Every structure is written in structure tokens, then in C-alpha cells.
Amino acid sequence: MAATMRDVAALAGVSLKTVSRVVNLEPHIRPEVIRRVRAAIAELGWVPNGSARALRTGRTNVVAVAVPHLQRPYHALLAEALVVESNRRGMQAAVEPTHRDPARVEAVLSSVGRSFDGALVMGRLPDGLDPELLRTRPVVLVQAEPVDGVDAVSVDLVEAASLLARHLVVMGRRRPALIGWDRFTSGEAVIAAALSPDSPDTLPRVSGVTTRADGAAAAESLLASSPDVDAVVCASDEIATGVLHVLAERGIEVPRAVAVTGFDGIDEGLFATPSLTTIDPGPAALARHALDLLLDGLSSTPPQAGRHVLAPVSLVRRETTLGQGVA
Amino acid sequence: MAATMRDVAALAGVSLKTVSRVVNLEPHIRPEVIRRVRAAIAELGWVPNGSARALRTGRTNVVAVAVPHLQRPYHALLAEALVVESNRRGMQAAVEPTHRDPARVEAVLSSVGRSFDGALVMGRLPDGLDPELLRTRPVVLVQAEPVDGVDAVSVDLVEAASLLARHLVVMGRRRPALIGWDRFTSGEAVIAAALSPDSPDTLPRVSGVTTRADGAAAAESLLASSPDVDAVVCASDEIATGVLHVLAERGIEVPRAVAVTGFDGIDEGLFATPSLTTIDPGPAALARHALDLLLDGLSSTPPQAGRHVLAPVSLVRRETTLGQGVA
Structure with a gap:
């Protein structure tokens, strides 16, 4: 027959209340008492049943x-x-x-x-x-x-897109491309409208991109189809890391030839080479x-x-x- | 008074068993029945009580x-x-x-x-x-x-240390330094013995290092105290990323001047520039x-x-x- 809390209390020489307090990790119990109760629990193989407790309080x-x-x-x-x-x-x-x-x-x-x-x-x-x-x-x-x-x-995705667009204009970028913005609801529409209000549909873009490897593949495809791109605007820092890897392999200087931006503000971007401009949400x-x-x-x-x-x-x-x- | 499962069954016009099957996401229930039960649950504000279930089965x-x-x-x-x-x-x-x-x-x-x-x-x-x-x-x-x-x-940390040590010797490295190996129990002793069996205690080392920022600071301190180091053997890929960042900033070529190794095999190391040699656990x-x-x-x-x-x-x-x- 399975051991009960009463058995534990008897073996440890304490009250039921004390067993309960030890099991619930309540403060102000003497270490010696905690050890005795735990030894009794171990010896009897008793399993404290929290389901019963949740049933009483209705809250977990x-x-x-x-x-x-x-x-x-x-x-x-x-x-x-x-x-x-x-x-x-x-x-x-x-x-x-x-x-x-x-x-x-x-x-x-x-x-x-x-x-x-x-x-x-x-x-x-x-x-x-x-x-x-x-x-x-x-x-x-x-x-x-x-x-x-x-x-x-x-x-606030609209604010994020606007911050990125203004910064890239200040840095002299005129031919941006997008990677992975379908990550966000209406993401491609929002960032394209911010970067190119007059002709948002003409911006080169790659969708369905998540991992670093996806980002690297997307960069290869952009470099092939739109070789004059001067900024790659990525929907995540992970994607941007894959893009930076491909640009370094090809000997394309960042940001002199191509600027890159990420999104998320993860620690990895700070230690990337070069370090990554990003949106901190x-x-x-x-x-x-x-x-x-x-x-x-x-x-x-x-x-x-x-x-x-x-x-x-x-x-x-x-x-x-x-x-x-x-x- | 709080709604019961019986109320839900009555309102949905199904059996108690069917309510239970819907709540437990069991297969092979008609979508129309699922919708009816969920509508009844929503209307009555009934909260299925899993604590009662756990109490019966003794397993969660x-x-x-x-x-x-x-x-x-x-x-x-x-x-x-x-x-x-x-x-x-x-x-x-x-x-x-x-x-x-x-x-x-x-x-x-x-x-x-x-x-x-x-x-x-x-x-x-x-x-x-x-x-x-x-x-x-x-x-x-x-x-x-x-x-x-x-x-x-x-x-198997001993095997990992031995793989790293043999590879670094093959690559002509003779003056390795350690960063962060107190991450593992006996880590510093194991890696030092593999890299320098005759005088393990003489290897330069930095302990208490976890993040990329820690790794960068450790690299600065190693470059100052042991400028002739030709390999930095890091206990994690994260640490190695911080080290690579500092070496790139200083214009120190990797691996021509200094080789770097990590540990963990995270995706980030594959896309680092240059890509990171590591242990895959x-x-x-x-x-x-x-x-x-x-x-x-x-x-x-x-x-x-x-x-x-x-x-x-x-x-x-x-x-x-x-x-x-x-x-």
C-alpha cells in the first residue's frame, strides 16, 4: 500500500502541518526538521500530491x-x-x-x-x-x-519601419532590399511603404526566411537577381547574420558597398563582425x-x-x- | 454558482464523456460537436479541472x-x-x-x-x-x-579535450590559452592536461567567463598578459564569439596569427566570420x-x-x- 502523509509525519516525529510546510518549501523551518522529513519521505517513497492541493485552491x-x-x-x-x-x-x-x-x-x-x-x-x-x-x-x-x-x-512595427527607413536615407542608401518580412503580419507592406513610399511594390524581396542558413541563401539569390542593392533590410538579427556571412565570403564590404540591418536586438548582433544595426523591441x-x-x-x-x-x-x-x- | 461539466454537456446536448473527450483533445470527434461543446464552455465560463483528473490517475x-x-x-x-x-x-x-x-x-x-x-x-x-x-x-x-x-x-569531456588538443597540434599550435573551462566540473584540469601534459599548470587561462561580453573581456586580458598566444581554446561558442570580435577589432588574423575553438556546436558558430571550429556534444x-x-x-x-x-x-x-x- 502506498505511503501517506500521515506515515511520513509519524516516521519523522512531526505534525502533518510540518510535513506540508517542508513539502511546500515554506520559510522558517529548522534545517534539522527539513532533513528528518525529507529522510522520511525518501524512506517511505511517499509522493506529495499537489493535485489535491490545486483542487482545493482552484489556482496553480x-x-x-x-x-x-x-x-x-x-x-x-x-x-x-x-x-x-x-x-x-x-x-x-x-x-x-x-x-x-x-x-x-x-x-x-x-x-x-x-x-x-x-x-x-x-x-x-x-x-x-x-x-x-x-x-x-x-x-x-x-x-x-x-x-x-x-x-x-x-x-509598433510602423514605428520600427520608419526608424529604419529614415536611418538608411541618412546613411545615403537608395536601393534597399527586404528579407523575411512576412515574419510579421503585414510586415512586407509596412516596411516597403516606409522605404519606398512611391513604389513599394518594386523593392526586391525574399520571403519565407527564418534561420541563418535561410538568410545566407536569400542573400545569394538577391546578389544574383539585384546586384546593385546597397542595403539589405532583414526582419531578424538571425537572418542578418546569415547575410553578413555571405557578404564576407564574397569580399563585399559592409557597409561601404552594402549596409545590413536586423531586428530583435539579440546579443549576437552586438558581437557580429561588423556589429549589427538593429531594432530593439x-x-x-x-x-x-x-x-x-x-x-x-x-x-x-x-x-x-x-x-x-x-x-x-x-x-x-x-x-x-x-x-x-x-x- | 460555478458551472459544472454537467451544465456544459446539457447545454451542448452531448454526453459527459463527449465533453471530456473534447477537453482532452482526443481524436475522431466531429468538428461540429467540438464547436458546440466549446461554445457551451465559453457561454458558461466553465473551467475544466485537470487537478481532479491528475488526482485520479496519479500521473500528469x-x-x-x-x-x-x-x-x-x-x-x-x-x-x-x-x-x-x-x-x-x-x-x-x-x-x-x-x-x-x-x-x-x-x-x-x-x-x-x-x-x-x-x-x-x-x-x-x-x-x-x-x-x-x-x-x-x-x-x-x-x-x-x-x-x-x-x-x-x-x-565525454576527456574525449572532447583530446580531440581539440590533437587538432591544434596538427594545425601547428604550440602556445594555447584557456577561457571559461571552469564551466565544466574539472574542466580546466582536463583540457590543460590534454593540451600540455608536461606542464598543465603553466597554460594561461581566464575563468568565470560565460557571455560574449565576458569572452571579449577575457580576450583583451589574455592579449595583454600573454601576447604570444597562438590558439584560444574556449569552453563555449558564445565565449569564442566574443573572442573573435576582439581579434577582428585589433586586426589580428584568425587563424593565421591566432586560432580559436569553441564548444557546443550552436548554429551561430557556423555563420561566424570566420566560421568556428567547435565540439558538438x-x-x-x-x-x-x-x-x-x-x-x-x-x-x-x-x-x-x-x-x-x-x-x-x-x-x-x-x-x-x-x-x-x-x-
């Missing part, structure tokens, strides 16, 4: 952070920011990589109310996801396309807004929903546009 | 992946591999960033048996963690220092071994424990040792 105090791919550095950076902010608000966070599989996102959402009190869903939503699932629970979308009736926090501020919305959604009855916070971005000017030794 | 089918820092690219890479392998074995995985805080690791471990069926604990353990907590539960350490009585999977194989041990620990009574799997590594030769245009 855990928030799910659904992230498409931890191997995308910006996803990892933003996930980390969401976890840190959850902790700051007294919640635990569990990061759930979904690989943009609708079944995985649905599994996370359907665990809200059991394993999780709420969910923060990061990045573009997978095709085929039932939007009803997003509406029935405390959910906040973070840097996803907005969904009617669901709270969301996004970066401010992950810490995004996380604060997201937790504000989520906690408000958890506590208000009926819950507010469908609010949309647009967070400001900043341009980080570095060597891939300014020139080496300047930044 | 979720494994915790405790990872120090998602912003360290290799931690994110290995976490992703552990999640993918957990999914392949039919388990959900929750990634828990711990920031090497003993209280956070203890919180994850104390949730085993409630929120989680078991835990995979990655990387060096935080100081002050009570090893008893590791012994009482289904836990597997992944690339951590071994703890008596706890299952563990590690990379084989995260997919590490994850397979870790899940083998964990699932075995979950199913066997009394559980096996204290087994130690040493996984082989491989050397990835690239431009920072071979020269540009060669790799």
Missing part, C-alpha cells in the same frame, strides 16, 4: 509561456523576459515549445484552468488554430497577429505589459478582453550601417 | 526541464532537444528557467509528483542545493556534475539517453538510480583553425 499559480522555437534566439530572449516578469509578480512560469503545431498550442490552452492559471502565447499563431480556444480563457498574445476578443501586446517592457493584461484578466469578473497594447521600439545604430570603428 | 504525463538560462544558446538548444524527445515518448514537457537559484531548482523538484512526473535538470547545479531533494524523486541530471545516487547523462543523443533513464526510473520498482551515461562528442573543423575558404 503557474502561467504557461507558449513559445514557437527555443532555438530562435529572440524567442528564447522573450520567453526568458516573460518568465522573469511572471516570477516578479509571484507566479511560476512553464515554457512550452510548440513548434507552431496547432495541436501543441491547443494542448497548452486546454491546460489553462488545470495545470496553468493562464497562458502567454508568443509569436505568429499556427495555421488551423481554433480562435475560440483563445477566447475562452485568460490568454495574452505577445507579438502575434491580433485576434478579435483576445488581449494582445505587440511591437524592448522585451522587458513587452513582458510587463503582457503580465499586466494577464493578471487583470485573472482577477476581473467578467474578464476584460480584446485590449491591445502597442509597445514602442528603438533603433540601435551599429557598424553595419555606420561603418567600422564608428560604433 | 508532464516532465519538467530545469534549464539555467534560456538566453544561453546552448541551454536553449539542449532544452529544445529534451522537449522534442519527451514528446516523442508521449510526454509533455515544461521548461523551467532557474537562473541557477537553488530555491527555483527546489521548487521544480518539489513539484515532481504533483505537476510533473519527473524532472530533467540541466547544467551545473546551483551552490547550496540540497542533494537529498535530487535523490527522492525521478530525476536525471543532464550535463551536470554527477551526484551520488542520482541518474546522470554527461558529455550531440544534444539529440544526450536527450535520448536522458529520457531512457527517466522513463526507466518512472516504471521500475524500486527505481534504479545513480546510473551514469557518458555520451560521445565530435570535433567540427571550421575556418577558425583550418583557415578561410578551406571549410
